[in-house]
Amino acid sequence: MDKKTRNLVLSALFAALTVISLYIASVWPTGLFGLAAFASLFGAAAIIDSGLLSGVYVYIASSIVGLLLLPNKAPSIVYIFMFGYYPVIKSLIERLKSKIAQWTLKLVAFNASLTILWFLFKEMIFNFGNNPPSLVLLYLGGSVVYALFDYGYTKVIWLYINRVSRFINK
DSSP: OOHHHHHHHHHHHHHHHHHHHHHHHHHSGGGHHHHHHHHHHHHHHHHHHHOHHHHHHHHHHHHHHHHHHOSSOHHHHHIIIIITTHHHHHHHHTTSSOHHHHHHHHHHHHHHHHHHHHHHHHHHHOOSOSOHHHHHHHHHHHHHHHHHHHHHHHHHHHHIIIIIHHHHTO
8 A cells, every 4th residue: 555545544544533532522421521632642643653744634634523523512622622733732842852841832732722712612611600719720730630641641652652553554
C-alpha cells in the first residue's frame, strides 16, 4: 500500500474511533470529560503512526462529524475546545528542550481552553454560578488535574508506541 493511502486510511480509522468514543460520551453523560479525553488519544496515535498532519486531520474530521451526528453536542464541544487539539499541541510543545517552557505553554493552553469553554458554554457544561472562589478553585484544581492528565497521557503514549504501534507499522 502506498504511504499516502496508508496515512489516509489510518487517519480515517482514528477519526472514526474518535467519533465512536464521543458518541459513547454523548449517551453516557457521566463520562463527558473522561471519554472526550480518551477520544483525543486517537489523534495522538495518528501523529505517532502517520505524522503531525494526520493528527490535525483526525481532529478536524472528528470535530465536524461529531457536531453533525452526535445527539448530545457537549462531548464534541469539550473535545473541540479542550482535548481534540491536545495531541498536536503536545507534539509541538515537547520539541522544546526546556521543561519549564513546556509546562508553561501547556498550562497556558489549558487555561485558555478552560476560559473559552467557560465563557461560551458555562450553562451547558459547568453547573455553578459566577462565584469567584469557585472559579479560582476551578482554575487551580483544573491545572493540577491537567498536570496529572498530561503525565498519564505521556505514559499511555509510551505504551502505545512500545506495544501497539509496531504492529500497525508492519
